[in-house]
Amino acid sequence: MGGKRKNGEDDNNDIEEKEEGSVNKKREILPSLIKNKQKRSAVHAKVKHEKKREKKKKSKAREAAERRALELGEEPPVKAIPRTIENTREVDETVCMPDDQELFAGNDADEFSSILKQESAPKILITTCRFNSSRGPAFISELLSVIPNAHYYKRGTYDLKKIVEYANNKDFTSIIVVHTNRREPDALLVMSLPDGPTAHFKLSNLVLRKNIKNHGNPTSHKPELVLNNFTTRLGHRIGRMIQSLFPQDPNFRGRRVVTFHNQRDFIFFRHHRYVFDSKESKGTKAKDTKGENTLQGNVVARLQECGPRFTLKLTSLQHGTFDTKGGEYEWVHKPEMDTSRRRFFL
Amino acid sequence: MAAVESRDCPVIRALTFDVLGLIKAIQSSYASTSPKIVETWGHPDSSNSILSASLNDSKFNPLLAVARKNGHIELVNPLNGDIHSSRIIENGVEDPIVALHLFKKDPTDSLSRECTLVTCTRKGNAALRSLEVDKTPSEDSTCNDSVTTWNVCSSGEVLCSAVHGNESQALFGGKGVEVNLWDLETRSKTWSSKAPPKSSLGIFTPTCFTAATFLNKEDHHKIVAGTDNHQVRLYDISAQRRPVISVDFREAPIKAVTEDIDGHTIYIGTGSGDLASIDIRTGKLLGCFLGKCSGSIRSIVRHPEIPLIVSVGLDRYLRVWDVKTRQLLSAVFLKQHLTNVVIDSNFSDLGTTGIAVDALSDEAQLNQNEVDASPPVKRKKGDKKLKSKKKSKKIVEEEDD
Numbered sequence: 001m002g003g004k005r006k007n008g009e010d011d012n013n014d015i016e017e018k019e020e021g022s023v024n025k026k027r028e029i030l031p032s033l034i035k036n037k038q039k040r041s042a043v044h045a046k047v048k049h050e051k052k053r054e055k056k057k058k059s060k061a062r063e064a065a066e067r068r069a070l071e072l073g074e075e076p077p078v079k080a081i082p083r084t085i086e087n088t089r090e091v092d093e094t095v096c097m098p099d100d101q102e103l104f105a106g107n108d109a110d111e112f113s114s115i116l117k118q119e120s121a122p123k124i125l126i127t128t129c130r131f132n133s134s135r136g137p138a139f140i141s142e143l144l145s146v147i148p149n150a151h152y153y154k155r156g157t158y159d160l161k162k163i164v165e166y167a168n169n170k171d172f173t174s175i176i177v178v179h180t181n182r183r184e185p186d187a188l189l190v191m192s193l194p195d196g197p198t199a200h201f202k203l204s205n206l207v208l209r210k211n212i213k214n215h216g217n218p219t220s221h222k223p224e225l226v227l228n229n230f231t232t233r234l235g236h237r238i239g240r241m242i243q244s245l246f247p248q249d250p251n252f253r254g255r256r257v258v259t260f261h262n263q264r265d266f267i268f269f270r271h272h273r274y275v276f277d278s279k280e281s282k283g284t285k286a287k288d289t290k291g292e293n294t295l296q297g298n299v300v301a302r303l304q305e306c307g308p309r310f311t312l313k314l315t316s317l318q319h320g321t322f323d324t325k326g327g328e329y330e331w332v333h334k335p336e337m338d339t340s341r342r343r344f345f346l
Numbered sequence: 347m348a349a350v351e352s353r354d355c356p357v358i359r360a361l362t363f364d365v366l367g368l369i370k371a372i373q374s375s376y377a378s379t380s381p382k383i384v385e386t387w388g389h390p391d392s393s394n395s396i397l398s399a400s401l402n403d404s405k406f407n408p409l410l411a412v413a414r415k416n417g418h419i420e421l422v423n424p425l426n427g428d429i430h431s432s433r434i435i436e437n438g439v440e441d442p443i444v445a446l447h448l449f450k451k452d453p454t455d456s457l458s459r460e461c462t463l464v465t466c467t468r469k470g471n472a473a474l475r476s477l478e479v480d481k482t483p484s485e486d487s488t489c490n491d492s493v494t495t496w497n498v499c500s501s502g503e504v505l506c507s508a509v510h511g512n513e514s515q516a517l518f519g520g521k522g523v524e525v526n527l528w529d530l531e532t533r534s535k536t537w538s539s540k541a542p543p544k545s546s547l548g549i550f551t552p553t554c555f556t557a558a559t560f561l562n563k564e565d566h567h568k569i570v571a572g573t574d575n576h577q578v579r580l581y582d583i584s585a586q587r588r589p590v591i592s593v594d595f596r597e598a599p600i601k602a603v604t605e606d607i608d609g610h611t612i613y614i615g616t617g618s619g620d621l622a623s624i625d626i627r628t629g630k631l632l633g634c635f636l637g638k639c640s641g642s643i644r645s646i647v648r649h650p651e652i653p654l655i656v657s658v659g660l661d662r663y664l665r666v667w668d669v670k671t672r673q674l675l676s677a678v679f680l681k682q683h684l685t686n687v688v689i690d691s692n693f694s695d696l697g698t699t700g701i702a703v704d705a706l707s708d709e710a711q712l713n714q715n716e717v718d719a720s721p722p723v724k725r726k727k728g729d730k731k732l733k734s735k736k737k738s739k740k741i742v743e744e745e746d747d
Contacts, residue, residue, distance in 0.1 A: 334638075
């Protein structure tokens with residue numbers, strides 16, 4: 001947006017110059033006014049090149065100023081913060097405040113509180129849609145390695161409502177349904193039992209473990225969970241729902257970490273393990289205090305990814321368990337909500 | 347959001363009830379036109395969740411009755427939130443109350459400190475209770491209450507209920523329960539609806555009524571009901587047991603139906619957050635209320651004087667809409683899933699806005715008269731069929747060509 005507006009302003013300037021009858025002949029002709037395509041593209045390329053040069057010059061000047069400040073021991077100039085659609089997001093009154101007593105009371109009363117208070121352990125049933133092959137089973141086997149205490153059940157021809165009933169009888173706390181379309185997983189249904197909400201996610205950009213370069217293999221330890229940027233009331237609820245899938249006492253010996261990072265309403269899933277390399281040649285300090293405790297000498301901590309990698313987008317949050325016909329929704333994405341790029345719901 | 351706040355909202359006071367058992371009073375004053383939460387009563391606890399509420403909106407001694415999930419019925423002063431009395435209902439937890447109506451007191455015996463309510467539980471146990479209003483909240487006692495109970499349905503679950511304006515008739519409907527009309531004085535069933543016939547494919551849809559109301563304050567012959575199967579039906583008791591008109595609306599179950607004071611417009615709210623108004627005489631959709639409403643609508647209330655409606659639902663917002671323009675006047679974020687809303691129509695901001703309110707109501711009445719002037723068009727089912735036949739004929743002809 002910013003760039004475009006800048007262009008517009010430049011155009012205005014050009015027009016003004018034209019009106020004034022300035023000397024510079026080349027400046028006054030806009031590339032879009034030229035009808036010959038070859039000439040137009042040539043002029044356009046020239047303008048673009050000039051802009052690029054200017055930009056380079058600016059950044060060089062900025063760098064030089066910084067270096068000079070460093071040499072003189074002065075305060076370096078303040079780094080400009082780029083304007084993104086996230087830090088200019090629309091004001092949202094539903095963003096949770098940390099001092100909100102009602103929020104905590106609501107949390108205590110919601111469907112996930114028994115798991116999150118460690119009164120009961122999560123037990124997850126994973127199943128698929130009716131037709132399932134190729135990447136679907138591969139994805140599920142990796143999900144089983146990510147989520148502890150998850151059990152895969154063949155879907156067969158059972159109705160989802162029957163499965164919910166069965167899972168309730170067997171004391172499962174959540175159901176995950178992986179929906180595949182044309183042999184590619186494309187949707188995820190996360191259902192909290194016995195009467196919790198049902199979240200419907202669109203799943204995209206799935207990369208399996210074997211397709212990740214230098215991937216590691218996860219151990220069976222309980223993972224740490226990182227939930228980023230779930231700020232609004234709805235986001236908070238989704239975050240708690242995801243949290244209730246994982247056991248609440250992470251095993252720090254296992255060094256596994258599962259990340260759900262929310263950015264612009266897309267939830268990015270990553271699965272890593274910490275690696276502590278002891279290196280004698282390099283004199284770098286270990287950033288991780290844990291590493292220092294366990295290993296002697298110079299330790300470098302890094303992350304090694306152990307798949308899968310995927311992106312989720314919430315399409316609806318249903319009140320109660322799966323019910324397409326008589327179900328009530330807590331939140332549904334509707335096209336009329338998409339009138340601004342700077343409006344986010346999570 | 348800025349655009350929403352710029353439109354001014356008339357002076358109203360509404361009470362909302364949520365799943366944590368909190369009662370919140372929202373009012374827009376003359377000074378600041380956007381409504382705000384002014385008071386919050388109650389202790390947040392999920393077992394206190396409010397299932398149903400009813401307000402006796404009289405000028406003197408207004409009273410609010412609230413039914414909670416843990417089987418309590420409470421009488422609350424809607425002005426300051428004092429609990430006048432609280433009763434525990436037997437089997438209140440296993441068989442929760444789904445509907446409750448507080449009778450408007452006769453102005454003559456306002457000295458008597460008794461009030462009457464009709465309640466109905468999920469399993470269909472309706473009860474007429476008269477409770478004594480204590481000024482001091484006493485111990486939970488049921489000894490001095492007179493309770494008369496009767497059973498509305500033998501099987502199924504009652505999901506919706508409504509009491510007619512003259513408070514002698516009540517209707518009940520639900521999952522597997524056809525709409526029943528009961529005389530509250532004799533406690534006898536006067537009418538019950540009949541399921542619509544099988545479709546042309548021989549498919550029978552099981553009955554599930556999710557919302558119902560009487561169309562008119564004066565006569566109790568017309569009933570509007572919303573079903574799980576996204577249908578809005580108009581029943582006429584004097585005509586037939588099957589619906590006179592049934593209208594499909596979108597694809598989500600109808601969760602709230604409210605009548606307008608003009609006697610033919612109804613407002614419906616669905617499980618996916620669509621709010622619309624329908625002229626039920628013809629079954630025509632007048633228009634939808636658009637405004638980023640994303641969660642199931644649980645309750646709609648029409649203001650008795652000012653032409654506006656208030657809706658609450660699972661998206662945690664209270665929304666105020668203009669009836670005429672169908673624009674969103676304002677929205678208040680209330681943090682919890684909301685189950686019910688009532689409007690305190692006697693509220694005015696220290697009398698400063700009395701004139702404005704009167705003017706508005708006059709306008710509303712004028713508009714009403716205009717609308718009433720047009721002759722009511724009734725379309726029976728037969729007409730519809732005829733039309734469809736004609737259509738099919740046309741299609742056939744075209745195919746022949």
